[in-house]
Amino acid sequence: MSHPGPPPQTPYGYPPQQPPMKQQAHGSPYPPPQQAGFSYAPQHPPYAGWLQRAGAFVLDVLINFGPMWLLMGIGTGIAESSGESGEAFANIVAWIGVLAMIVAVVFQLRREGRTGQTVGKKVLGIRAIRERDGQMLGVGLALGRRLLQFLNNVVFGLGWWWAIWDAKSQTFADKITSVVVVRADAAPMPQPGGTWQ
Numbered sequence: 001m002s003h004p005g006p007p008p009q010t011p012y013g014y015p016p017q018q019p020p021m022k023q024q025a026h027g028s029p030y031p032p033p034q035q036a037g038f039s040y041a042p043q044h045p046p047y048a049g050w051l052q053r054a055g056a057f058v059l060d061v062l063i064n065f066g067p068m069w070l071l072m073g074i075g076t077g078i079a080e081s082s083g084e085s086g087e088a089f090a091n092i093v094a095w096i097g098v099l100a101m102i103v104a105v106v107f108q109l110r111r112e113g114r115t116g117q118t119v120g121k122k123v124l125g126i127r128a129i130r131e132r133d134g135q136m137l138g139v140g141l142a143l144g145r146r147l148l149q150f151l152n153n154v155v156f157g158l159g160w161w162w163a164i165w166d167a168k169s170q171t172f173a174d175k176i177t178s179v180v181v182v183r184a185d186a187a188p189m190p191q192p193g194g195t196w197q
Contacts, residue, residue, distance in 0.1 A: 047169040048126040048181040059120030064104045071097030109146065113139035117184065127184040131168075141177060148173040 072094045079090035108118045116127035116136050128137055128145075137145070151172045152159025159172035168180050 045182040045184075048124075048183055050164045050169065052124045052126050052183075053163060053169070053181055056118065056120035056124040056126060059123055060108060060118045063119050064108060065101055067104065068097035068101035071100065109142050110139055113137050113142040121181075121184075125184050126181055128179055128181050131178045131180045137179060141179070145173050145177045145179055148176055151176070 075090040075092075075094035075097070078086045078093065082090070112118045112121070112128060114136060115122075116129050121127060128142075129135065130137060130141070149159075149171070152162075154172075163169045163171045163174070168174075170180060174180065
């Protein structure tokens with residue numbers, strides 16, 4: 001029957017020392033288990049810059065309302081040049097413009113709710129997400145945020161300018177709906193481990 005040999009020794013004849021285990025806050029060598037009702041802070045990519053957001057907004061305005069403005073202008077031109085005989089056709093052209101605007105707005109809202117990106121946001125490489133978990137807005141929240149954007153216009157558009165110096169680049173409507181706009185092409189920012197929210 002063989003016996004285990006002597007423990008390994010260092011060059012000085014002493015057994016090797018094991019590095020001490022790091023003690024956690026609770027006195028246990030293991031991290032505390034995640035408790036129900038708590039979640040780690042979501043990791044968001046870097047927030048979108050104000051110029052990116054402004055550029056996306058201008059593009060979206062042109063996409064949503066540009067066809068309507070164009071067709072209404074054409075309708076007005078027809079009415080002025082043709083008089084009463086062309087008035088019916090001019091009205092039809094104008095109503096087609098209104099219909100085009102409604103279709104564009106619904107398409108953009110649905111797209112933003114599902115992907116976080118309108119066409120303008122896609123072109124500028126940014127995305128709107130829920131702040132609490134980083135998920136897509138959903139059509140309902142996207143619509144609510146759109147309707148609340150009138151608050152951004154109060155006091156000379158202060159809500160829009162607020163995003164320039166805000167820590168999360170949020171407008172007033174973003175803050176009320178807990179939405180952040182982030183760069184779509186960037187990796188998430190590192191968060192401190194074990195941060196409870």
